[in-house]
Amino acid sequence: MSNPKLFTGYAAAEKGARLQAIQYDPGELGAEQVEVAVEYCGICHSDLSMLENDWAMTRYPFVPGHEVVGRVVAVGTQAKGVKVGQRVGIGWMSGSCMACPHCLGGDHHLCPTGEGTIVQRHGGFADRVRSHWVWAIPLPDRLDASKVGPLFCGGITVFNPILLADVRPTQRVGVIGIGGLGHMALSFLSHWGCEVYAFTSSDAKHEEAHRLGAHHVVSSRDSAQMGRIAGALDFIISTVNAPLDWNAVLATLAPKGRLHFVGAVLEPVPVPAMSLIMGQRMVSGSPTGSPTAIATMLDFSARHGIAPITETFPMSRVNDALDHLRAGKARYRIVLQNDF
Numbered sequence: 001m002s003n004p005k006l007f008t009g010y011a012a013a014e015k016g017a018r019l020q021a022i023q024y025d026p027g028e029l030g031a032e033q034v035e036v037a038v039e040y041c042g043i044c045h046s047d048l049s050m051l052e053n054d055w056a057m058t059r060y061p062f063v064p065g066h067e068v069v070g071r072v073v074a075v076g077t078q079a080k081g082v083k084v085g086q087r088v089g090i091g092w093m094s095g096s097c098m099a100c101p102h103c104l105g106g107d108h109h110l111c112p113t114g115e116g117t118i119v120q121r122h123g124g125f126a127d128r129v130r131s132h133w134v135w136a137i138p139l140p141d142r143l144d145a146s147k148v149g150p151l152f153c154g155g156i157t158v159f160n161p162i163l164l165a166d167v168r169p170t171q172r173v174g175v176i177g178i179g180g181l182g183h184m185a186l187s188f189l190s191h192w193g194c195e196v197y198a199f200t201s202s203d204a205k206h207e208e209a210h211r212l213g214a215h216h217v218v219s220s221r222d223s224a225q226m227g228r229i230a231g232a233l234d235f236i237i238s239t240v241n242a243p244l245d246w247n248a249v250l251a252t253l254a255p256k257g258r259l260h261f262v263g264a265v266l267e268p269v270p271v272p273a274m275s276l277i278m279g280q281r282m283v284s285g286s287p288t289g290s291p292t293a294i295a296t297m298l299d300f301s302a303r304h305g306i307a308p309i310t311e312t313f314p315m316s317r318v319n320d321a322l323d324h325l326r327a328g329k330a331r332y333r334i335v336l337q338n339d340f
Helices: 045-051 154-164 182-192 203-212 223-228 246-251 273-279 291-304 315-326
Strands: 007-012 019-024 033-043 068-075 087-090 093-095 128-132 172-176 195-200 216-219 233-238 253-261 282-285 310-314 333-337
Touching (some): 019 315, 045 315, 068 128, 182 195, 195 203, 253 273, 315 333
Parallel strands (some): 172 233, 195 216, 233 253, 310 333
Antiparallel strands (some): 007 019, 068 087
8 A cells, every 4th residue: 555645756766777767755745835746847958967066966766857847736834925725836846944034035946045946856857846835837728738837947047047137028139059948048039029130050951940930040050141230139038058159259249248158067167357348248157947937937938829749648648758858859858647
């Protein structure tokens, strides 16, 4: 007879191990926590990084998953804003202190003691998961629950910079990389009203970039194409983790233009000071976003019918899904459907 207090999830016992079903006791529900029955959970490259302990903060056994969509099944005595039966999503963050200057200023995702959904605890490749109530974001009814999970990590990662940079509909903007992050950035920015330039190193993606919302497609490896848009762009978001000719990228920025990184480039990015000084340009970066920013993104997505392009696997085939992602075959995000 199963113990209703135990959660069931798919865990790696050690670095490099295949995921296997385990049961674990999450302890008593915190006063400000909510418990969510997982319906769907997206797979992110960050899950792979954590599985391999690339960031030296993984605790095994390890249950990945931080793009959760499900129904609230329990609420703590001090939880607010959500109720049992409500469909919510949980992303990279599952808690923040609610008392530091960052939390009080609305930047909960920058809380120095914030809790990651898969950092030192088990995540959403499971039947249930918990978070602080402020990080359980209610879903608008118009959004498809089977597709929306990736918005809670990849989606907010590319949407938050639009808010941070105060991007205006009249501006010309660029997106570097057409993948799991970039395809959502193209959709957000085109619906925002911007003139959108897609940068890609793959000629095969030109047609798809146009379908995703790009008005122009530029080869990031072609100096002539890059040169033709010198000084044209007000804002560029880079979603790639590979090195590029960053001088050529900066040269496409207009005066007061901004190059913003959300992709973790694995080597230092050379930034010539004179290019910034003479054009009064900026280089910046950001992680995910606050609960308010996530709610704004969801509302915007519902209003404009925006959804990630996804492939669905049953959660019982999680290892096949991870292999599909490792092989670079995902188009463009993978979502696991709970079949416990």
